[in-house]
Amino acid sequence: MSRKRRVHSAAFKGKVALEALKELKPINVLASQYEIQPNQISTWKKQLKEGVTEIFSRKRGKAKDDSRKAEKRLYEEIGRLKMELDWLKKKSEPYSDPLDLIDSQHRSISIQRQCELLGISRSRYYYKPAVESELNLKLMRIIDEIYTDCPFYRSRRMVIELERRAFHVNRKRVQRLMRLMGLEAIYPKPKLTHRNIEHKVYPYLLRNILIDRPNQVWSTDITYIPMQSGFMYLTVIIDWYSRYILSWRISNTMDNDFCVEALDEALTHGLPDIFNTDQGVQFTSKQFTQRLTDVDVKISIDGKGRALDNIFVERLWRTVKYENIYLKDYRNGNELYQGLEEYFSFYNTRRPHQSLGYRSPEDIHYCS
Known part of the structure; x- marks a missing residue:
C-alpha cells in the first residue's frame, strides 16, 4: 500500500525555516527533530530568505477597496494566530519536539486540531524519514x-x-x-571542482606573483565541521601574507549567503588587490563577485588541475581541526560558534606562526 503524501502547513514551514535560519542546529538534527527530509528544510530556508526580501520590496499605492480587504484578512489572520499562540504558549518550550506537545486527553481540542496548530500531520506519529544514521555520522x-x-x-x-x-x-x-x-581529493586532474556554467570565468592571477605585504591577496574556502550530533559548514577569509583571519561564518547549509556575509565583514577591514578562490558556485556567483567588482578588487579563480592554488586555506583547515574541532567535540551550533570565536581570536592575536618568524598574524598584518 502506498504511503499518503504528507502536507505541511505554512506555519510549520515557517517555524522550521526560521529555526534553520538561526544556524543553531545542523540540518540533519532539525530533520530528525521534525521528521522531514534535510533537503526540504534547506529549500524552506532559502524560500524564507527570498520571501523576506520580497516583503520589503513591494510597492505601495493599491486601491482603497483592496486595502480594506487586505486589512480585513489581516485582522482575521491575527485573530486566528492569537488563538493558536495562546494555546502554544501553554505547551511549547524552546526546541521541544512538537509530538511531545500533543495532549491526547484534551477535552476541547482534538488531536487532529492540535496537529494542525503545531503544523504537523497525524501520519507523523508513524512516519520515519531517512536521515543520516549514527553510523554515517561517525563515518x-x-x-x-x-x-x-x-x-x-x-x-x-x-x-x-x-x-x-x-x-x-x-x-x-x-x-x-x-x-x-563537500570533500574532494586534492591532486592534479582535468576538473577539480564543479562550477556553474552560467557564472563568469575569471583567470588565475597569482602565477609567478611575489606576495610580500598584507592586503595584497585574500583567499576563501569552505570546510566540513563535525559535531556530536550532525555537522556544519565553515567559511573563512584569510590574508595570504599575514595569515590573518579577516572574517568567518558557519552555516548548516552549503549555500552562498554565509559566504557573502563573511565577505561583507572582511571588506570592512580594508581592500585587497586580488581576491583568490576556487571554482565553487558559492564564490563564482554574481552575488559574491559583484561585491568585489564594485570596489575594484581583481578576482582570481584557481585553475583546473591546480591542487595547491589555495594551499594557505587548506593548511588553516588542518590547524583549526586539530587544535580545536577534534579536541572540543562540540554538541551544537551555539557551542561551535562560541568555540570558534575564542579560537580565531587566539589564532590571530596570540598563536605564534613558524612561517611568520614566530609572530602572530595580527602583528604581521597591522605592523608590517
Whole structure:
C-alpha cells in the first residue's frame, strides 16, 4: 500500500525555516527533530530568505477597496494566530519536539486540531524519514580526520583506510558521504571542482606573483565541521601574507549567503588587490563577485588541475581541526560558534606562526 503524501502547513514551514535560519542546529538534527527530509528544510530556508526580501520590496499605492480587504484578512489572520499562540504558549518550550506537545486527553481540542496548530500531520506519529544514521555520522567524522591528514585520498583509498579502522563499508557509501561533506581529493586532474556554467570565468592571477605585504591577496574556502550530533559548514577569509583571519561564518547549509556575509565583514577591514578562490558556485556567483567588482578588487579563480592554488586555506583547515574541532567535540551550533570565536581570536592575536618568524598574524598584518 502506498504511503499518503504528507502536507505541511505554512506555519510549520515557517517555524522550521526560521529555526534553520538561526544556524543553531545542523540540518540533519532539525530533520530528525521534525521528521522531514534535510533537503526540504534547506529549500524552506532559502524560500524564507527570498520571501523576506520580497516583503520589503513591494510597492505601495493599491486601491482603497483592496486595502480594506487586505486589512480585513489581516485582522482575521491575527485573530486566528492569537488563538493558536495562546494555546502554544501553554505547551511549547524552546526546541521541544512538537509530538511531545500533543495532549491526547484534551477535552476541547482534538488531536487532529492540535496537529494542525503545531503544523504537523497525524501520519507523523508513524512516519520515519531517512536521515543520516549514527553510523554515517561517525563515518563522516572519521573520513574528515583521514581527509585532513591525507587530502589526496580518493574514495578507494578512503575505503581501505576505514577498513584498517574496523569499518567495512562499500565505496559508493563513502562517495556519497564525501559529496555530502563537500570533500574532494586534492591532486592534479582535468576538473577539480564543479562550477556553474552560467557564472563568469575569471583567470588565475597569482602565477609567478611575489606576495610580500598584507592586503595584497585574500583567499576563501569552505570546510566540513563535525559535531556530536550532525555537522556544519565553515567559511573563512584569510590574508595570504599575514595569515590573518579577516572574517568567518558557519552555516548548516552549503549555500552562498554565509559566504557573502563573511565577505561583507572582511571588506570592512580594508581592500585587497586580488581576491583568490576556487571554482565553487558559492564564490563564482554574481552575488559574491559583484561585491568585489564594485570596489575594484581583481578576482582570481584557481585553475583546473591546480591542487595547491589555495594551499594557505587548506593548511588553516588542518590547524583549526586539530587544535580545536577534534579536541572540543562540540554538541551544537551555539557551542561551535562560541568555540570558534575564542579560537580565531587566539589564532590571530596570540598563536605564534613558524612561517611568520614566530609572530602572530595580527602583528604581521597591522605592523608590517
